[in-house]
Amino acid sequence: MNKAEFIDAVAAKTGLSKKDSKGAVDAVLETLTESLVKGDGVSFIGFGTFSSVARAARTATVPGTGKKVEVPATKVVKFKVGKALKDAVAK
Template identity: 55%
Template sequence: MNKQELVDAVAAATGASKAATGEAIDAFIGAITSAVRKGDTVQLIGFGSFSTGARAARVGRNPATGAEIQIPAAKTVKFTAGKAFKDAVNGS
């Protein structure tokens, strides 16, 4: 499912217009992105949690040449699925 299909599905389920639904989904994504960028955790009970993690600097290899390269440290985004979401996916 891509973003437009999500907008269509939510608009059909709520009876709202596709334009209003698209704006609401954009605002939802923007709010989550902003909070996680600041280092906050976003918890949606029954769905999951978005948070930041850290990846340490490490040495990697260029697969074409075999030469060692330095990979810098980076922040990552983590998503942990909630129990209700896991149960729905697993059919429990």
């Protein structure tokens, strides 16, 4: 499902117009992004938790050549699935 299909599904479930649904989805994604950029986690009980974590610099090996390369430190987003979502997907 892409973003447009997701917006259509939200509009169908909520009875909102596609324009209002797009605004709501965009606002949720923007707020989530801003929180993660600041280093704050975002938790939805039963769904899961988004967090940003620092990944240390490291030396990696290129599989094809065996050459060693330095990978710089970076921040990445992690998602830990909630119990309700995990159970729903497992069924």
